Amino acid sequence: MENKHITIFHGPQHPGITGNMSIELDLIGETIQKATTHVGYLHRGFEKLIERRTVIQAFTIVCRICVPEPDPNEANFAMAVEELAGLEVTPRAQYIRVMVLELSRLAAQFLWMAGQSGSIGLYAVGQWAIADRDLILDLFEELTGARVYHMYIYPGGVRRDLPEGFLERVTTLLIYMKKRLKDYDDIFINNASFKNRAVGVGIISKEEAVANGYVGQVLRGCGIKADVRKDAPYLVYNELEFEVPTQTTGDVYARALVRRAEMDQSLHILDQVVRKMPEGKVMIKIPTHRKFKLPKDDTWVKVESARGEFAYYMAGDGSEKIRRMQVRGPSLVHAYTLLEDLLIGAELSDVALIMNSLGICPPEIER
Amino acid sequence: MFNEIKQRFATDDVEVKRNDLYKVRIKYSRLFELMHMLRDEYDYKTLNAITCTDWIEEGHFALTYMLTTEDRKYTFMIQTMINREDAQAKTLSHEYKQAQIMERDLHEMYGIDFPGNENLKELSLESWVHTPPLRREFDTLEFVTNHLIFREGREDNVDTKAETKRLRAEKKAQKSKDEEVKDGK
Amino acid sequence: MKWSVDLKGTLSPLSIITAFWLKPNTIAYPAVKKETAKGYRGFHTNFLADCIGCANCQDVCMNDAIDMIKTDKEYNSKNTSQCIPRIDYGRCCWCSLCTDVCPPNSLKLEDDYLNVTKHASDFLYMPKDKE
Numbered sequence: 023m024e025n026k027h028i029t030i031f032h033g034p035q036h037p038g039i040t041g042n043m044s045i046e047l048d049l050i051g052e053t054i055q056k057a058t059t060h061v062g063y064l065h066r067g068f069e070k071l072i073e074r075r076t077v078i079q080a081f082t083i084v085c086r087i088c089v090p091e092p093d094p095n096e097a098n099f100a101m102a103v104e105e106l107a108g109l110e111v112t113p114r115a116q117y118i119r120v121m122v123l124e125l126s127r128l129a130a131q132f133l134w135m136a137g138q139s140g141s142i143g144l145y146a147v148g149q150w151a152i153a154d155r156d157l158i159l160d161l162f163e164e165l166t167g168a169r170v171y172h173m174y175i176y177p178g179g180v181r182r183d184l185p186e187g188f189l190e191r192v193t194t195l196l197i198y199m200k201k202r203l204k205d206y207d208d209i210f211i212n213n214a215s216f217k218n219r220a221v222g223v224g225i226i227s228k229e230e231a232v233a234n235g236y237v238g239q240v241l242r243g244c245g246i247k248a249d250v251r252k253d254a255p256y257l258v259y260n261e262l263e264f265e266v267p268t269q270t271t272g273d274v275y276a277r278a279l280v281r282r283a284e285m286d287q288s289l290h291i292l293d294q295v296v297r298k299m300p301e302g303k304v305m306i307k308i309p310t311h312r313k314f315k316l317p318k319d320d321t322w323v324k325v326e327s328a329r330g331e332f333a334y335y336m337a338g339d340g341s342e343k344i345r346r347m348q349v350r351g352p353s354l355v356h357a358y359t360l361l362e363d364l365l366i367g368a369e370l371s372d373v374a375l376i377m378n379s380l381g382i383c384p385p386e387i388e389r
Numbered sequence: 390m391f392n393e394i395k396q397r398f399a400t401d402d403v404e405v406k407r408n409d410l411y412k413v414r415i416k417y418s419r420l421f422e423l424m425h426m427l428r429d430e431y432d433y434k435t436l437n438a439i440t441c442t443d444w445i446e447e448g449h450f451a452l453t454y455m456l457t458t459e460d461r462k463y464t465f466m467i468q469t470m471i472n473r474e475d476a477q478a479k480t481l482s483h484e485y486k487q488a489q490i491m492e493r494d495l496h497e498m499y500g501i502d503f504p505g506n507e508n509l510k511e512l513s514l515e516s517w518v519h520t521p522p523l524r525r526e527f528d529t530l531e532f533v534t535n536h537l538i539f540r541e542g543r544e545d546n547v548d549t550k551a552e553t554k555r556l557r558a559e560k561k562a563q564k565s566k567d568e569e570v571k572d573g574k
Numbered sequence: 575m576k577w578s579v580d581l582k583g584t585l586s587p588l589s590i591i592t593a594f595w596l597k598p599n600t601i602a603y604p605a606v607k608k609e610t611a612k613g614y615r616g617f618h619t620n621f622l623a624d625c626i627g628c629a630n631c632q633d634v635c636m637n638d639a640i641d642m643i644k645t646d647k648e649y650n651s652k653n654t655s656q657c658i659p660r661i662d663y664g665r666c667c668w669c670s671l672c673t674d675v676c677p678p679n680s681l682k683l684e685d686d687y688l689n690v691t692k693h694a695s696d697f698l699y700m701p702k703d704k705e
Binding site: 232246 | 451457514530
Binding site: 209213217 | 615633683
């Protein structure tokens with residue numbers, strides 16, 4: 023029988039898609055001829071809303087730009103504002119920020135693990151990962167008062183000091199996680215069914231990754247040691263000891279291994295942060311929200327999120343409002359330039375697998 | 390590097406923002422020449438982002454191109470001004486693949502035209518017919534007021550400043566009245 | 575696709591069987607309630623004996639969720655405008671900026687976060703009067 027050319031939509035209502043987006047696939051048989059990404063299901067106009075608000079008011083909205091990991095957004099926003107306004111944050115606040123960022127990276131990696139394993143049908147891993155992520159969210163709840171949208175990292179510091187006994191609870195969690203992650207190795211990372219599906223799928227070449235501005239695990243999976251925490255250290259990352267894991271093959275499995283190794287590094291960083299946590303104030307005095315003015319200047323700040331470099335462009339205009347804040351997350355380029363490219367020639371059943379390994383998050387494409 | 394830029398492009402507008410972040414402002418006509426120079430001679434190989442800021446008072450858009458080195462350590466911000474009305478900039482999509490989608494994004498949000506870019510279709514705003522939303526003249530509140538319904542039952546909101554004033558005046562009047570009554574007695 | 579025997583990769587996932595003897599991570603919800611952490615950002619409370627009706631909360635609220643209204647409740651003598659805040663929970667994002675700017679610290683967030691109602695108009699929430 024002759025193969026017919028058909029077009030199907032993968033998503034937005036599909037368990038194998040990482041959020042509210044869809045991919046239009048042109049198929050011959052099971053092989054993809056052309057892929058087109060479509061977004062537009064949750065545009066909320068954050069960049070416009072921020073232009074209408076004062077600096078302090080805008081702070082509450084940025085965490086909603088990326089749902090799985092809101093904290094890099096808050097850190098970026100706070101760092102950009104501090105750089106424009108010339109504020110210096112206390113060491114304790116910086117350490118707390120690093121702790122929050124690393125916990126959030128860890129939580130996001132668990133969420134990725136749930137998605138990645140779900141994309142090949144290993145649902146037990148997903149259940150476990152979500153349960154373990156919840157333990158981190160419990161800590162966030164205690165520290166910030168909310169589980170997902172923390173609104174904690176504030177221009178000038180962090181909003182609350184650590185609750186009593188918090189560091190001990192973090193240590194307890196770290197000990198548990200170190201033991202627990204080995205179980206994930208057994209049932210997921212080393213699992214033959216995952217290896218057979220993931221090795222050799224979705225290969226990205228090194229040259230392409232550099233030239234096209236890919237970030238995060240995509241870059242590290244093909245052997246480039248790029249990590250904002252090392253390349254342009256922000257907060258106190260230059261005082262902490264950690265490694266940037268890399269792989270050379272550039273396929274889905276390489277990215278999975280990089281992510282898994284990063285979880286170990288996150289635990290290692292958290293361990294040091296808990297031991298080194300200095301005493302002192304967590305917040306410096308900042309003007310009230312009607313008087314907080316940014317000079318006419320612009321800046322570009324970036325942090326390493328769980329999925330790669332996350333950058334903000336911010337321009338002030340001398341008034342109390344931010345003139346322009348543009349988000350440059352990993353997803354825009356990954357979901358269009360990279361995904362549309364990678365899917366050509368892939369099998370239909372690999373779409374979810376490849377997508378999950380890239381860390382695409384539609385809320386951040388549409389802002 | 391800075392000296393060469395200053396000499397070759399006759400600009401003094403080179404800033405060191407952080408130890409890993411530089412900024413230069415340049416005329417639009419020399420923009421691509423500078424980008425090519427940075428790419429070929431100084432290893433700024435990756436186009437990381439294109440951002441746009443609307444300076445409506447001055448009548449231009451500020452386009453900022455972020456170039457990063459291959460090892461992602463240094464970032465160069467190259468800023469250029471283009472006219473707000475019939476805004477246009479040459480596309481970079483043939484040199485940098487990722488520029489295609491970034492330009493598509495800017496085209497949708499600001500209405501900037503990028504001749505040479507093959508696909509400038511709408512990205513997330515389906516069937517949008519109004520002003521491109523990130524231009525400053527687009528008023529979100531006005532749009533929302535005209536198109537959406539607000540929750541009922543919130544009309545009893547009181548302007549506290551006016552109310553405080555009114556209450557004070559009332560109190561004062563009452564006081565003087567009381568005194569009058571007292572004096573009358 | 576080439577198939578090679580991966581003995582470790584085939585056998586190690588079987589360790590998941592040990593999970594049968596683990597305790598569940600979930601709780602039996604209606605019977606056992608999860609304890610919210612101290613300082614959880616739930617519903618608003620407003621201690622009327624302290625509230626001065628300054629409308630700072632209304633001013634800082636970026637969502638326009640707060641109305642200052644007159645009620646028949648007793649207000650304190652320092653309340654110059656004789657108004658107290660009411661919050662539209664259809665708009666509130668629980669950022670707690672309003673509680674940060676409250677000068678007498680009367681507006682707070684409590685750990686209660688459940689509001690089940692049949693009417694959308696019940697989203698207009700009068701903060702409970704407690705310290």
